[in-house]
Amino acid sequence: MAYFLQMITLFQLVCTIIVIWKLQLWWQTEDHLLLTPKVWDGIDAYGYVGFMFLFCFKMTPCLSLPFTVMNTIALCFTSIWPNPPQLDVHKSNIPNICFRVVTRGLYKKLVIRTLEKNIETCLKTGLEKFNFEVVTDCPLDLCTSVFVQEIVVPKTYATKHNSKFKARALHYCLEKGISNLCEDDWIVHMDEETLLTQGSVIGLANFAAKGMGDIGQGVITYANTEIINWWTTLADSVRVAIDIGLMKFCFQKLHRPMYGLKGSYIIIKCSVEKKIGFDYGPKGSIAEDLYLALEAWANGCKFNFVEGEMWEKSPFTIIDYIRQRKRWFVGRMFTILSPTIPLKYKLLLIPADLSWLLLLFNVVTMFVPLKTPQVLIVINSWTGGLIVFLFMFGSVQSFSLKRYGFRRKILICVCNVMIIPLVACLDGIASLWGFFWNIDTGFYIVQKEHISYENANEAEV
Incomplete structure (x- = not known):
């Protein structure tokens, strides 16, 4: 079939x-x-x-x-039409998997709700050795749980090269005495709104147990939960196709991040992450995921693809969509211009x-x-x-x-083709905005919580 x-x-x-x-x-x-x-x-x-x-x-x-x-x-x-992943190893042979979530601490309800769902998914899948680390700038005072550890990044903390934003928080976790992970443990990087599926948990378990690579990445979809903005959700569908085709080919067949890495749904061995780190300086911190990929590639790390998908949401507004793409473009541009990464890793x-x-x-x-x-x-x-x-x-x-x-579904496909010129214009505006104006404004984070979520959560309580 x-x-x-x-x-x-x-x-x-x-x-x-x-x-x-x-x-x-x-x-x-x-x-x-x-x-x-x-x-x-x-x-x-x-x-x-x-x-x-x-x-x-x-x-x-x-x-x-x-x-x-x-x-x-x-x-x-x-x-590009794979069967649902099946667990190929015995559960006792799966090493400890740490799901590391980085947040500024602005959406406490969202973080708690996502944690509860993801822990439930891990338990339902039968994963035995796992934990969640929530790395935050502002204390969240999360409920005590055997599966959750909250790591608050001190405001006074600074890296050697003065890294900023998410890179700074991730590098703090690598400091001695901060995290309890062992060298053979595996770290899965996720955003605060990222939802696990049983397929992704199985894919991660297979990847870690078999040692399929040093770094892996899987597919993220954007239409499996409540859709807030149809325009941005349709626009993000092309990213799903690129993940299933191009990214999977580069990771699974070539074992190289020819076109970079997304910042979420990354699995990396703890010893490898400690070796590479996230101290890339202020400019390298805007697209720390791409910088990590190229640094790891330059250091001889092997990449591979993770079966199964995770779920996220597209930006809630058009302006958030543009600002998100602007940050991506600026971060990619700074990474490409970085003299510390050899040219041969940036040719494509x-x-x-x-x-x-x-x-x-x-x-x-x-x-x-x-x-x-x-x-x-x-x-x-x-x-x-x-x-x-x-x-x-x-x-x-x-x-x-x-x-x-x-x-x-047919209507959605037709509508998606019709909005291609609009998507191209929005992406073009974002790149020009990032190139000519406010080139170093920082790490813009899109809105991640909607009023309907809060109402739904209160109704459940």
Whole structure:
């Protein structure tokens, strides 16, 4: 069944690319009703300077070519319809797993509620040796539990290189006498709103017991709990598709973080984390997850993929979505520009982030008439078709058929394709905002608790 679904998916990808290619050819026909030969000439219509600028922006999809090629290979040679993970080891052979949650301490109810659900999931799965560490800037006074340890980071604490934000808190846990973990224990990094599933617990247990790598990462989905903002949830579906395809291929087949690492759903051996640390300085602290990945890669660590998925929520507002992406872009840019990480570990990140920076210009110039070479048409069609496919595939993987039904799921996929230009504009605005303004404002954290959660929680009590 999985093989059949894989073939259907690849067929859909090819069809999508062909459709985009046909649309490009139609748009570039000289007898197009909206265009004249003079406009197609470019130089006569826009002048030499205007033509050169326009042609350069038309070439920006070429920067995405490595990303496009890698994604296509990943979709062809990676199992993108896996069966639910099964526990392959005896429970007594599973080492201790510490789930480390970092928070500023602003959402106490959310932290408590998430902890209770995650502990229940671990117990239901049959995990025997586990604990939760809540690392917080502000004391939360969590209820005493054999599974939970609260670590408060002192305001006076400073690392050697003056790391900030989440990196500072994580590095504090590595200081002598702070955490009780042993060298052979495993640490799972999660955000304060991240929910475990039984599949992810099984995947983590298999990874740790088998020693499948030094660092692992799994898939996070954003539509399995209450949806607060449909726009941002649909926009995040492409991340799910990239996780299932590209990230899984890089981690499972290549054992390298070619395109980095997400900050949540990371499993890392305690001894490895102590060796690498999180003291990356102020600029390296904005995207500490990417810095960790590249540092670990440079130090010869082996990466692998974790089966099973965890659940999170998309940003609650459009402005939070933009600010989140802005922080990601700024953090990635600082990491790429860091002289401490050799260039060879950043070769695929550079064109990808340049493409992100120029994304808004690419969207605007997409509708400006100008004849382009056939090679560029093929590249544009390949890249555009892949993006459309990833949004559709991400929707299929994110939204449960049992929960939404067949008709609503088809409608969601169609709506997701329709908002691609909006998503591209929002991501483009975020990158330009981060590049030109307020480049060092800090670590923006999106709103993570909604009034409906509080009401639901009070109703339960």
